[in-house]
Structures are given as structure tokens and as C-alpha cells.
Amino acid sequence: MADTTDHSTDDTYSADDTYSADESASPTTRKASWRHIGPGIVVAATGVGAGDLVATLIAGSKFGYTLMWAAIVGCIVKISLAEATGRWHLATGRTMFDGWRSLGGWTSVYFGIYVVVWGFIYGATAMSSTALPLVALFPDTPGGLKTFAIAAGLIGLALVWFNRYARFEKLMTVLIGVKFLIVVYVAVRVAPDLPAAFAGLAPVLPDGSFFYTLGLIGGVGGTITLAAYGYWINSKGWTDATWMKMMRLDNRVAYATTGVFVVAMLIIGAELLHASNIALTSGDKGLLELGGVLEDRFGVFTAKLFLIGFCATSFSALVGVWHGVSLLFADFAERIQRTRQGIDEDAVAEVAEGRRERSWPFRAYMLWLTFPPMGLLWLDEPFGLVIAYGVLGAAFMPFLALTLVWLLNSERTPREWRNGTVSNSMLALAGLLFLILAVRQIVDLPWSDFF
Template sequence: MADITGDTSPTRTPDGTGTGPAPRRASWRYIGPGIVVAATGVGAGDLVATLIAGSNFGYTLLWAAVIGCVVKIALAEAAGRWHLATGRTLFDGWAGLGRWTLAFFAVYAVVWGFVYGAAAMSSSALPLQALFPDVMGLEWWGIGCGLVGLAFVWFNRYAVFEKVMTVLVGVMFVVTVYLAVRVTPHLGDAFAGLLPVLPDEPGSVLNTLGLIGGVGGTITLAAYGYWVNAKGWTDTGWMKVMRLDNRVAYATTGIFVVAMLFVGAELLHSANVAIETGDKGLIQLGDILAAEYGPVTAKFFLIGFFATSFTSLIGVWHGVSLMFADFTARLGRGAPGGTGAEVAAGTRERSWAFRGYLLWLTFPPMVLLFQDQPFRLVILYGVLGAAFLPFLAGTLLWLLNSSRTPREWRNGPVSNTLLAAAGLLFLVLCVKQVWDQPWADFF
């Protein structure tokens, strides 16, 4: 049966001389990596961006949030398909495109990881400080979250990690859906928001593109293939399972995003209430919920806020560390590389490179919790973050249309169209991000 990407699911080997691994039935009982990528990709920043979109434009941009989910489905499916179809990791593929790909990731991993570590700890600390204001300061809550995340990922393997992420996703799901129902959405207006209409305001095109691009993760899309392997899915027999898993991931993401857009449209837009951008906007939302629906609803929301932030923290701690371990293998530093089966066996989770990057994400960024983030570093972080998704979309197009991928598993027309559209979208957003940076103050 054809996939959304336009690819089929054959059972024969690439040379046509024999049957490949028997395809496993796409069953809900296998679902796992998709839950992890959904939980990691939807952070507090994504929720507040959607909340503000609802606050500013009502339901007008609901269609953009849905398209954002479809675009990310295509990217994550392509990453997972590469791992299963070739038996090689994404870094194996990137290394074959040239050393420039590894150089890009090296800079990205160092700068992005340093700033993201502080942002993730701070985001997880905000709801805890709001729930327990008299216990300790924001910085110390952040350090505590970082240390708990470090210990959890350091001492547990993927199976436990997935179970905990699933529980936290359940908390996120219950909270966001409860809020969406609590504000009593106007379903007629919501359905009208599925029509592709732009707000009649200056800059609406770029704002809409930003909403589409901001739904559901950046580097975690590349980490999806590593989580697929860590689950034990290592060959094309798991392709149908992976595709179902990926759709569940972005259906879940879509529910989170749509629920927060409902809250923004009904609670903020109708009352003409503005909130801050960034994670502090969610603290403001907690205050508004307390005033409208009472302190119990506000505290319930803050618990969901913490679950959202902390899943992003431990998800990046685990997934990007897996990628870094594979990156060092490509440099010949002695870290485990090789096939997906080795990843599934937990080899990389025990490597010095995996644990070294865990330490990098945790301890150096703590310095930033006690001071304003260094100006030049923040600019580089923004530019590198914006550049990663065009890099991912472009390299996946390259790899999955070449002889590096068995013919049966190369891109179909729909997959090529979605990946090309994603690459163009993220390139436009990257150029805008670079253009908007205050470069005159940088030098």
C-alpha cells in the first residue's frame, strides 16, 4: 500500500534475487520512537508560539499548523527510511557527501548544545518555581533539572527512557486537551481555519511560514532514525511499523499544537490579551488561567508545562548524544559506529562520546543560568539552528534519490515534493533569521 510519501513497501532485496526481511504488521503495540520524537520536538517555545498565533489571529492559521505537521512527517519518515533501508546511520550518509557535513555538525553541536542546555534547564525550571515559589531560585531549579536529566539518561537505556517519555506525553496530552475543552472552542470557526487564508496584516506571510516551520522539532527529526534503531528496528521489515509510528508522532504533535491554538484563540484573542514571547509567556498564561478558572486549573497547567519542557530536555540529552557518539565514530576516534543493530544493543549509550556530550549539555551551560547569555553566542545559536533544517531536508533529498539507497526505497514523487518544499521553506526562514540578526553589533 502506498505511503503518504508515495513509496511502496516491497519484500524483495535490492538486486531482486531473493526476499528481504518479512514485513511486520503495522501494529499499535510497537509504537515508541514516534512518542519520543513528538515529546522532544514539542517544547515550551513551540506551545507559546502557537498560543501567540491563536492570540493574534484567532483560528485563521490553523491550516498552517496542520501543514507544519505534514512537512515534519515527511522529514522524520525520510530519516527513519534511510536507517532501515540502508542499515547505515545518517552520519554514514552525510560522511559520504563530503567532510563539510561533519564540519557543519561539529560547529552546530558545540554552539547549539551549549546554549540549548541553558534554555532547556531554564524552561524546565520556570513552572517548578511557579509551583513552589518559596523553595529556591530559578537558577537552582534549572541546575536541579539538568542534573536529574543527566542522571536519568546516564543510568538508563532506551527502553526505560521510552516508558518515562510516554508517561510524560500522557500528562502533556491530558493537560492540553483539557485546556482546549475548558475554553469552549467555537468549532465552526476552527473548521473555517482549515482554509488556507493569510491574515490581512503586514508580515503575515513570514509569520505563517514561521508557524509551519516551528511545529515539532529540529535536530530531533534527525535523531528519529537513531531512536528507531535503539528500539530494535534495524531492517526494511520494520518499514510499515516505522511509518505508522511516525504518523502517530505527528498526529500527537498536531493535537498539542491545535489545542494551544484553541486556547490562544478563545482565551486571549477574544479578550484582546497579549502575552510575552518565549517561555515566560506560559507563566503569564498560568496567571490568566488562575484568574479565569481558579488556581487548580492553573496548577494543572503548570504541571503540563513542566512535562512539556522536561521531555524536551531529556529527549535532547538522549537523542543528540546518540548522534554525537555516531559523529565521533565517523571521525575515527574509536567511538562505536557501524550498523543499526549495534545502536539497538545500546553500544552508543555506553560510549565515552555519548556521556561526554551529556556532560557538555549539562555543566557548561549552567554558567548561563546566572548571567545574560553571551550576545555573540546567541546570534550564532540562532543562525545555526535556522540552518539545520534546510541542511537536513537537502541532504535527505540527495541521499534518498541516489544509488546510496536501494532502488525500492528511494523517494517517490510525493516524498520528493514534500522534502523539496520543506527545504525551500526552511531556507527562506534561515535567510530571514540571518537577515534579522544585529550583525553590526556582532563585530
């Protein structure tokens, strides 16, 4: 945690740099120090899962370096969303869910249904994704995928259940370090065409790539974990606007790291697959197929190293969700319960002091993420559940972007920290982008199977 005695006026942040506000109203801020970065590492480790890697990999395999710009834009969009989430927590001293509740009871109804259905499906997906590379590394293990998937869920549960935020952050730093080094190593190994990569920064849309490009922009670097970012900065001990400059540095580091992952995977797809006209299966299994291509090209060591990186990527997303989304759910459950009891609470202080991590809703949601989804390892996902998951999931990112616009332009936010032109433009762009993707995703759901 930063030295709280460092309140130098030489380091005061002027809100006029980005937001429409009077400079004299801007609070004195703590110095932004690289050694205090942490929540950004957590959000980067959680937000970039196997699905993000394979989507970027396939983009490179289909279009070469042409969509490099889209991957970069995706990171910029997510920087804006995460910054807005963090700014709400620090400027108002209220949590994201508290902000949603102030917009009306409909937000609690939507979030309550969403987080239950999403958690059930995601739990099985995260466990299976972590298990896939382990099965490839240890093919003779009895039970195969189910054994490794159950083990991943139980280990993730134990790591979050028995540790507090500080240790959780250190674990996530190790996991992101492993996958960062491995993915960059493989990208360097395939010998990128640097002139073509720089040319890919020009915004060009190849034929038939419109919705694919929007999906690439929207899929880079997390969904619900963006809402969890505010809870992680509170868990770090950043609880008021004096931490704003530190939060912004932390957030930029997070998405710079995410950008490196995305660019590295796009390079691998462009050089290893596009040039050889090799097509991969969509979904996590595409990464297993890439392991086979790497083995043919560079040998067993590189292939196995990549599988370890694949496992670290999936497991870091699993552990991050077990912690971050459980914090969101705990805030949701505790706020509703205490409102009914007429109890006023300081939710930000409870998160910062670690009381949310010891609460029964936090642990109950972790159990929900772990045990009920194990049943899906034996059963195909019911069509009705797939439809509900698809509709609710598609609606979340427009919900987040548009409610942030609402909250950060209203009197709920102190004037000096309200949105300016840049932030409003980025959040509006994100909301429109995710709304288009939501409609597309809902239309593409298997409605005929359901009816």
C-alpha cells in the same frame, strides 16, 4: 520489540503506494502493531517544547483560528522529514551521520561546529524553561530559577545516564501523557468554537502574517530531534527494511499527537486571548502569563494544572535531547575516530544493541549539555555566541531536508526505497520553507550589537 517470526506475506508493503519502485522488489515487512509504537512517542515528546506551545498560543491570540491550517501543514511537513530519516536508516542499514559523511567532509565540519555551539545554548535554555513553571508553583524556594534549572539538568542527566532506551521510552510516554491530558483538558475547558476552528482549515493569510505563518509551519514538532528519530528506531531494535511499515505507523502517530497539542494550544490562544484582546510575551514567559489568565478565568486548580503541563513539556524536551542528540554526537565522534584507525563498524547494530548509550562520546556530550551551560544562568549570553547559534541553527533544517533529498534519490539508497514524487515534493517544499526561514532568522539577528 515486535515478534520477529511474523513475516506474513499477506502484510507485504508495496513501495508503489508512495514511492516509485517495482512491487516485486519490495521486502516482506512485519505487521504494523499499535502495541510496538515507541520512538514516535519519544520524538513527539521531545519535539514539542515550551517554545512550540507558546508560538502556537500567540498565533491563536493574534489571528484566532485563521492559521489552524498552518499548524496542520507544519505537522505534515515534519511527518515527511521524519519518515525520510527513518527510511534512510532502515533501507540502507546506515545511520544519518553515515549518510552525511558520504556526501563529503564539509558535512562533518558543519555538524561538529553546530552540535557543540547548539548544545551549549540549548542546555541553558532547556533547564531554564523547565525551571520557570516550578518557580511559579514554589515561589519561596531559595535560589529560585537557578536552583530549579540546575536540578532539572542534573535529574535529566541521571535519568539518561543510568537507563537504557527501553526505560527512557517508558519515561517519555509518561511525560507525554501528562502534558497531553492537561493541554487537551484546558482546551476543552475554554469551550472551542468548532465551526470557526473548521473554517480555519482553509489556507488564508491574514495581513502581515506571511513570515509568521512560515515560522509556525516550520516550528511545529522538532528540529535536530528529527535527525535523532532514526537513532531511536534503531535503539528500539528496528534495523532493516522489514520494519518499514511499523516505522511509518509509529511516525504518523507521533505527528498526530503533535497535531493535537498544536491545535489545543491554538484553541486556547483563540478563545482565551484573541477574544479578550490579551497579548502575551513571546518566549517561555508567555506560558507563565497564560497561567495567570487561566487563574483569573477558571481558578487556581486549572492554573496550577497548566503549570504542571508546562513543566512536563519542557522536561520531556530536555530529557529527549539529552538522549537523542547525544546518540547523534556519539555516532559522529565514534565514526571519525574509527575511520582514522581504519576500523569498519556496523553503527546501526551498535545503536540497536545499546553500545552507543554506554560509549564515552555519548556521556561526554550529556555532560556538555548539562554543566557548561549552567554558567549562562548567571551571565547574559555573549553576542558572538548568539550570532553563531542563530546562524548555525537556522541552517540546520535546510541542511537536513536537502541532504535527505540528495541521499534518497541516489544509489546510496536501494531502488525500491528511493523517493517518489510525493516524498520529493514534500522534502523540496520543506527545504525551501526552511531556507526562507533561515535567511529571515539570520537577517533578524542582533548584528549591530555584535559589531
